[in-house]
Amino acid sequence: MNDPQVPAHLEYVFETRVEFRPERCTFGPLPGGGYKGYTPCASGTIYGPRLSGRIVPDSGADFADVRGDGTIVIRSHYLLEADDGTKIYINNNGYLVPSKPGEGKLVEGVHQPAYFCFTPTFIVPEGPHDWLSRTLIIGTGSRRTNPDHSIFTYYAVKQELD
Amino acid sequence: MAPTEPPHPFAPRFEFAFTVAIDLTPPIWIKPSSMGATRAAIWAAQGTFEGPRIKGRVIPMSGGDFPLLRPNGVIDFDARYLLEADDGTPIYLQSRGYRWAEGDAMDRMARNEPVEAHEYYMRVSPKFDVPEGPHDWLAKHIFVGVAEKVPKANRIHYFMLL
Numbered sequence: 177m178n179d180p181q182v183p184a185h186l187e188y189v190f191e192t193r194v195e196f197r198p199e200r201c202t203f204g205p206l207p208g209g210g211y212k213g214y215t216p217c218a219s220g221t222i223y224g225p226r227l228s229g230r231i232v233p234d235s236g237a238d239f240a241d242v243r244g245d246g247t248i249v250i251r252s253h254y255l256l257e258a259d260d261g262t263k264i265y266i267n268n269n270g271y272l273v274p275s276k277p278g279e280g281k282l283v284e285g286v287h288q289p290a291y292f293c294f295t296p297t298f299i300v301p302e303g304p305h306d307w308l309s310r311t312l313i314i315g316t317g318s319r320r321t322n323p324d325h326s327i328f329t330y331y332a333v334k335q336e337l338d
Numbered sequence: 339m340a341p342t343e344p345p346h347p348f349a350p351r352f353e354f355a356f357t358v359a360i361d362l363t364p365p366i367w368i369k370p371s372s373m374g375a376t377r378a379a380i381w382a383a384q385g386t387f388e389g390p391r392i393k394g395r396v397i398p399m400s401g402g403d404f405p406l407l408r409p410n411g412v413i414d415f416d417a418r419y420l421l422e423a424d425d426g427t428p429i430y431l432q433s434r435g436y437r438w439a440e441g442d443a444m445d446r447m448a449r450n451e452p453v454e455a456h457e458y459y460m461r462v463s464p465k466f467d468v469p470e471g472p473h474d475w476l477a478k479h480i481f482v483g484v485a486e487k488v489p490k491a492n493r494i495h496y497f498m499l500l
Contacts, residue, residue, distance in 0.1 A: 185484075186349065186350070188349070245470065245474070245478075247477070247478045269465070270480050271478045271479065271480065273478055291478065291479070293350065293479070293480040293499045294480060295463040295480055295482075297434065302410075309412075310412045310436045310438055310459070311436065311459075311461075312435050312436060312461035312462065312463055312482065314350070314463070314480055314482060314499060316348060316350050318348070329348055331349070331350070333461045333482055333484075335456075335459045
């Protein structure tokens with residue numbers, strides 16, 4: 177606890193690559209300030225040690241709130257489909273803090289946001305994937321272009337502290 | 339992940355934020371609820387919180403936890419209450435997460451008997467609503483809480499995802 181940089185007690189569980197539709201937009205200003213964002217998920221893939229499959233095409237979107245301070249509050253929901261056919265509802269909630277234009281770490285030629293983290297909840301049938309509904313999971317996002325998509329990396333918060 | 343594997347290149351890091359120590363009232367049980375599980379209501383009687391950047395108190399009886407107890411024994415938290423920083427700033431805390439255990443540790447916790455930290459999984463993710471100002475970092479970062487169950491109380495250690 178004396179070291180503020182504690183090791184993350186995290187286990188990498190899976191990653192998704194989600195492509196977005198060109199209908200993505202923000203609109204407003206809304207009563208009380210801020211804007212609403214709409215980013216529809218067109219399709220995508222899921223890969224990693226604990227889950228693989230696909231994003232069910234056109235199954236949902238991020239309906240983000242763009243706050244007055246510029247922070248984007250992520251509120252996305254859509255469907256995953258595991259390789260065994262199991263449907264899994266995912267709801268991501270978190271924050272994307274944009275970097276200043278032309279700034280931000282460059283990854284594959286794209287300036288990344290200053291902060292892009294979230295925590296998902298899942299609705300999943302009992303069975304091999306139900307650990308998703310009793311494990312705290314956090315995610316990080318990374319923006320990509322050509323085509324417009326993001327990489328979302330998910331980590332389980334482990335029980336054992338190493 | 340086996341210790342020999344290198345960490346994921348984008349693995350996020352945590353920074354210790356603060357610990358909330360909270361005394362709880364006895365629960366009220368609602369069963370079965372219309373959600374098909376047992377709902378409990380437990381109020382935050384009093385408490386304090388302290389960390390490197392912020393400290394203060396839990397506003398007594400400002401809220402509590404209203405968890406669902408699933409038929410398989412997993413507790414699905416839904417906590418809402420108010421903190422007050424030392425400078426008088428009120429902070430709304432809303433937290434979700436899970437508690438479960440293998441074996442009889444769940445029963446011992448239900449009877450308010452002591453349990454060892456390794457015997458159960460209790461991890462939460464809070465979000466905060468806070469006025470703009472010195473504490474607004476709370477409303478643009480993801481946090482993970484590692485919770486200690488102590489009889490009639492909780493100690494939750496919050497880490498900020500960097």
